Amino acid sequence: MVALEARELTKCYLPSVPAVRDLSFCLAEGQVLGFVGPNGSGKSTTMKMLTGLLQPTHGQVLWCGAAIQRDLLQYRKRLGYVPEEPDLYPFLTGWEYLELVGTLRGLPRKSLTAKIDALLALFSLAPHRHSAVASYSRGMRQRIVLIASLLHDPSLLILDEPLSGLDVTSAMIVKDLIKTLGERGKAILYCSHVLEVVEKVCSHIIVLRKRRTLAYGHPSELMKSAGQSSLEHAFAHLVEGGDAAQAARDIAAVMSSV
Amino acid sequence: MISALKKSVCSSLEALSEKPFYRLLRHCVDRMFYDGAGSRTGEVDASIGIILAILAAPGAFVSLALFSKYGAFFLWFRAYYVKDPVGSLLRSGATLHFDPYTASLPDEYFFIVLSMVVAAAVALWKWDRLLPDRRDYANLAHLPLRSRDIFFANLTALLLLAALLSADINAVSSLLFPLLACGSREVFSYTALFFATHIVSVVLAAAFGFLGVLSVLAVLMSALPYRAFRKASIYARSAVLIFLVALLTTSFSEPAKIERLERGASAWSRFPPPAWFAGLCQSLRGIREPLFCSLSAAAIFGTICAFLVALSAYALSYRRSFVRSAETMIVLPAGGAIASHAFRLADLLLLRGSLERAGYRFVLKTLFRSEAHSLAWIGFTGIGVILW
Structure with missing residues (x-):
């Protein structure tokens, strides 16, 4: 069943300069949809429209067949969102931040406390739960944001670079978690530049280029259509159209030139 | 019985803290007090207790310093004396050697200036924390919260902060100063009236100072694009700070000017804002001078205007800077x-x-x-x- 649908989404910050143009896709329950594209292709703008932070200039976002703007509050109750940059309150401790988010989501205190403690322990943050976020590393902040997005057991997860700053173990846990949540019927939109991970965890992929959809399908289909052996090469072939190895050799040559 | 009451209060407070709006309100109050301990912004930070103690200290020390002026021994030493409670003396036309209402005007003015300046200085200090910013947007906007809930939670937090500041700055001085100034009077109602009028004046002055700075901030935030606002912020704060320091200096000259000036209905325009509240104070004490009436009208009108401007500019800046955060690019100056x-x-x-x-x-x-x-x-x- 289709959970989230983007229908002809267009966003113009300035008149006649679209940041995203006519973007359409469907995300079904249990599907993990990869969202990839070069810098400036409109990924962040799309994410903001999908979370309801931005109003599309044209088109609409549908949740279970209804426009999200009709009942944004109900939509956000079902949404878990990991933004690109974890800009947390430095004066709160990790535990306090999660308690704040959980309470603002209306979760009952007793179950919230137990959930926070359990998730902090599972994400190896239990020893730091009463330290101020200001003292956290980038990876620790990222884990706090991830926990905050999972606290209310959302039906839809929108993850913008969720592995950014994570150590190897945490990254492995999160990758497996995404797969598990997908198998449990959650609809997941996964935005990343790390194509090896996208290839591993996503069942479908959208490739954006110059604010439009360039390709949409299963990773193996995309690789096949591009005639490449990996998603990374397929992406480079589709988006850049250049030879990455040659570019690397050219850079090295410039570096060593007098 | 006390423990049952305590238990009931605790449980109702706990139930209240589970409600999203009250949690949001608590968060808004917290973010105004904590600048981000340990953050890399280099902000000067201090805990709430220290801040409140520092704010209360000047009023307390000045009150104690005034003992030499109002203490009964010193009054006797200077050959001042009081025959009767005020009022009966005025009616009988006898000479009042020491009238606390008149004698305390310069000190009353000083306490009003102090209250206004300190409240405004705190608002200036917390300038970046008073209105919801981009960090709040990043953390709160995607949660199932109505935009108006965030608006009202922050507004309530602002009003609470203003109330707390007014109470804290004036707590000690409001108790000591009336007791000292009216120590030579035997009638309780006289001291009570002095106490009440003093509190009304200093609290309104603090509210005026706080709301004045809030108005400047909110007007700038709603009128300028984010980048320009960040650039203009330090200059605006410096200008307000210099104005506040200048206001402090008026403590030495203005009271004498009030006493010297010819009485006129439009005289209020020739005085700085603290004088308006001094006039209000004297007016409330029953001194029916046209100048004081004019000044008290200016004080009430000024406070209402500051409140309305702050409120409307806050609403406008909230819409422009917070609700539409995602629409604007983050480009730092x-x-x-x-x-x-x-x-x-x-x-x-x-x-x-x-x-x-x-x-x-x-x-x-x-x-x-x-x-x-x-x-x-x-x-x-x-x-x-x-x-x-």
């Missing part, structure tokens, strides 16, 4: 252009050696490393100039 020109000029005229240049640059950049540090320096320089 480059800054430092003026400093760079000043350094070049200094290099040309004063600083010859490279070590000298590097040393001066390092020291000045360290001293002015954040807005809070710059403001502290501007404030101390202003006070230094006055004392000099």
Whole structure:
């Protein structure tokens, strides 16, 4: 069943300069949809429209067949969102931040406390739960944001670079978690530049280029259509159209030139 | 019975804290007090207890210092005496040697200035924390919260902060000063009236100061694009700070001016805002001078205006800067252009050696490393100039 649908989404910050143009896709329950594209292709703008932070200039976002703007509050109750940059309150401790988010989501205190403690322990943050976020590393902040997005057991997860700053173990846990949540019927939109991970965890992929959809399908289909052996090469072939190895050799040559 | 009451209060407080709006309100209050301990912004930070103690201290010390003016022994020593409670004396036409209402006007003025300046200075200090910013947007906007809930939670937090500041700044002085000033009077109602009018004046003055700074902030935030606002912020804060220091200096001249000036209905325009509240205080004490009536009307009108301007500008800035955060690009001001020109000029005229240049640059950049540090320096320089 289709959970989230983007229908002809267009966003113009300035008149006649679209940041995203006519973007359409469907995300079904249990599907993990990869969202990839070069810098400036409109990924962040799309994410903001999908979370309801931005109003599309044209088109609409549908949740279970209804426009999200009709009942944004109900939509956000079902949404878990990991933004690109974890800009947390430095004066709160990790535990306090999660308690704040959980309470603002209306979760009952007793179950919230137990959930926070359990998730902090599972994400190896239990020893730091009463330290101020200001003292956290980038990876620790990222884990706090991830926990905050999972606290209310959302039906839809929108993850913008969720592995950014994570150590190897945490990254492995999160990758497996995404797969598990997908198998449990959650609809997941996964935005990343790390194509090896996208290839591993996503069942479908959208490739954006110059604010439009360039390709949409299963990773193996995309690789096949591009005639490449990996998603990374397929992406480079589709988006850049250049030879990455040659570019690397050219850079090295410039570096060593007098 | 007490433990049952305590238990019931605790459980109702706990139930209240589970409600999203009250949690949001608590968060808004917290974010105004904590600047981000340990953050990399270089903000000057202090805990709530220290801040409140520091704010209450000037009023307390000045009240104690006034003992020499109002203490019964000193009054006797100076041959002042009081025959009767005020009122009966005025009616009988006898001479009142020491009238606390008249004698306390300069001190009343000082307490009003102090209350207004300190409240405004705190608002200035917490400038970046008073209105919801981009960090709040990043953390709260995607949660299932109505935009108006965030608006009202922050507004309530602002009003609570203003109330707390007014109470804290004036708590000790409001108790000590009336007791000292009216110590020679035997009628309780006289002291009570003095106490009540003093509290009304200083609290309104604090509210006026706080709301005035909030108005400046909100107007700037709603009128300017984010980048321009960030650039203009330090200049606006410095200008307000200099104005506040100037207000402090009026403590020495204005009371005498009030006493000297010919009485007129439009006389209020010739006085700074603290004088309006001093006039209100005297007016409430039953001194029916046209000047005091004019000043008290200005005080009430000014406070209402400050409240309305702050509220409407806050609503506008909330819509423009917070609700529409995602629509605007985050481009931080480059800054430092003026400093760079000043350094070049200094290099040309004063600083010859490279070590000298590097040393001066390092020291000045360290001293002015954040807005809070710059403001502290501007404030101390202003006070230094006055004392000099």
